[in-house]
Amino acid sequence: MATSESSGNVVDTSPKPQSSERSVTVLEKQTQRRIFKIIVIGDSNVGKTCLTYRFCCGKFPDKTEATIGVDFRERIVDVDGEQLKLQLWDTAGQERFRKSMVQHYYRNVHAVVFVYDVTKMSSFESMPGWIEECDRHNLNKEIPRIFVGNKCDVTDKIAINTNLAQKFADSHNMPLFETSAKDESKANHVEAIFMTLAHKLKNAKPMMPVHMYGTGYSRSNDVVNIHDSPEKRGLQRAESGDGTREGCSC
Ligand SMILES: Nc1nc2c(ncn2[C@@H]2O[C@H](COP(=O)(O)OP(=O)(O)OP(=O)(O)O)[C@@H](O)[C@H]2O)c(=O)[nH]1
Ligand SMILES: [Mg+2]
Secondary structure (H helix, E strand, O other): OEOOOOOOOOOOOOOOOOHHHHHHHHHHHHHHOEEEEEEEEOOOOOOHHHHHHHHHHOOOOOOOOOOOOEEEEEEEEEEOOEEEEEEEEEEOOOHHHHOOOHHHHOOOOOEEEEEEEOOOHHHHHOHHHHHHHHHHOOOOOOOOEEEEEEOOOOHHHOOOOHHHHHHHHHHOOOOEEEOOOOOHHHHHHHHHHHHHHHHHHHOOOOOOOHHHOOOOOOHHHOOOOOOOOOOOOOOOOOOOOOOOOOOOOO
16 A cells, blocks of 8 residues: 555554654654655656656646756655655756756666657667666666556557567566556556555665655755755756746645
């Protein structure tokens, strides 16, 4: 069972301590909760933002704009009785919006989700390039990687058949998921993608030192503070947007 942090729906069946004792217990639980950083990468327009929004906010966003730098969403999930915080880094697909941020994407990563658009061959053909980028940034080869074909609802425009995608996924030892962030009936697929990762991660050792967990990200730790303004984050402003979207707006 997964619980959403934003809804405050965390299950706690332990005996309830009183007042200050209680707040210490809650604080302890929060600081002990393991956090996993998952980067979502792929060409612009493949639906990275919509997929992460679907998982963290439970719906398809009314509208999206090209991501600038990185957007950041998180959700707590329950895996075999342990609550894990999945921190999704929804990265920009457009080169001009990612170049100043790339080094941050690849630091302390626990899992990678590669996304292509099943209706767009070029986005599939870009996949080796995205894998190379991970290699160039010395991403640990052992961390879980998942290959996702999005926009399966556009059935009359499918350009990459499942066999081809499966072969590619097999050759890189990745599970393949074909899904749609938009189609309500495929919402379970999106859930399955991230829950598959969560199960794999539960058995993985956390790679970030504990003091970097929680909300205290700072530049001195080489992790960008995503609550900084885009300018402070060294990002370029979007020509079409205000560049101030941060966190999860659901
Ligand atoms: N039909 C359909 N459209 C989708 C789906 N997912 C996303 N879209 C649409 O595809 C477009 C791009 O979606 P985004 O999620 O913004 O794409 P992105 O990969 O985040 O793009 P960048 O931020 O530029 O890297 C938007 O118009 C979405 O509405 C899907 O599953 N089905
Ligand atoms: Mg985006």
